[in-house]
Amino acid sequence: MDLYLFDFDKTLYSYDFRRRLPELARLGGVSQYHLASTWWAAGFERLAEAGEWPTADAYLDEFARVTGARLTLDQWADARSLAMTRIDGSVAALRRAATLGTVSLLSNNPAPFAEALPRLAPDVCEILGENRLVSAQIGVRKPDPRVFELAVARYGVSPDDAFMVDDSAENVAGAREAGLHAHQFTTPELLDAAISTFSERRR
Numbered sequence: 001m002d003l004y005l006f007d008f009d010k011t012l013y014s015y016d017f018r019r020r021l022p023e024l025a026r027l028g029g030v031s032q033y034h035l036a037s038t039w040w041a042a043g044f045e046r047l048a049e050a051g052e053w054p055t056a057d058a059y060l061d062e063f064a065r066v067t068g069a070r071l072t073l074d075q076w077a078d079a080r081s082l083a084m085t086r087i088d089g090s091v092a093a094l095r096r097a098a099t100l101g102t103v104s105l106l107s108n109n110p111a112p113f114a115e116a117l118p119r120l121a122p123d124v125c126e127i128l129g130e131n132r133l134v135s136a137q138i139g140v141r142k143p144d145p146r147v148f149e150l151a152v153a154r155y156g157v158s159p160d161d162a163f164m165v166d167d168s169a170e171n172v173a174g175a176r177e178a179g180l181h182a183h184q185f186t187t188p189e190l191l192d193a194a195i196s197t198f199s200e201r202r203r
Contacts, residue, residue: 001102002100002101002102002157002161002163003102003103003104003151003157003161003162003163004094004097004101004102004103005103005104005106005162005175005180006090006104007105007107007164007165007167007171007185008105008121008124010167011087011165011167011185012086012094012124013084013085014087015083015084016083016085017083018083019082020080020083021036023078023079024069024071024076028067028068028069029068030069034067034068035067035069038067039067044062045110049109049110049135049136050139050140050141051135051136051137051138051139053111054111054136054137056073056076056115059110060072060073073112073116077112077120080112080113080120081119084121087188088188089187089188089189089192090188091123091124092192093188093195096192096195097195098127100199103127103128103131104132104133104151104154105131105132105134106133106151107134108135108171109135109136111136114132114134114136117132138151142168143170143171143173143174143175145174145175145177148162148174148180149178152180158179159178160180162180162181163181163195164180164181164182165182165183166182167184167186168184169184172184181198
């Protein structure tokens with residue numbers, strides 16, 4: 001059985017941090033500059049994506065400690081949703097891939113994203129079911145080849161039977177280093193063609 005791994009941000013949904021940061025600042029009662037400099041520029045979000053705080057509660061506690069902005073998970077999700085817009089053709093490609101093999105998310109994101117995803121993207125979760133791999137829960141971020149090795153092992157397939165789509169050239173290179181077939185996302189039309197090519201490779 002083939003495995004189709006999909007990135008989330010800028011692949012299934014567009015993502016614009018500039019629409020998220022002002023709402024986080026408003027909800028947290030601090031400035032946008034303070035949030036961006038103390039959390040993102042200081043590397044805390046990257047650590048969170050690598051599993052440093054593997055639950056939403058742990059993440060939100062650390063976020064409050066570092067930035068002074070205390071948020072609930074609902075507030076975090078409200079701000080996150082402002083930055084997201086569904087890419088219809090990509091979600092359609094995900095749905096088609098689900099008829100060809102096993103589909104799963106493979107996303108670099110922190111623990112609140114994993115817990116809030118059914119609210120943020122119920123359409124994607126309806127297709128994926130429980131097949132949602134988020135780096136904070138795995139403990140490794142893309143493009144480290146280990147994250148792809150762990151993903152294929154999770155679903156019991158060989159790397160040659162796995163297809164990864166991601167908007168990042170670096171992440172695509174990491175997937176290929178791990179032996180997966182990989183496609184750099186630019187348009188839904190080219191993604192759909194790449195899925196067809198992969199699914200037909202043994203015919």
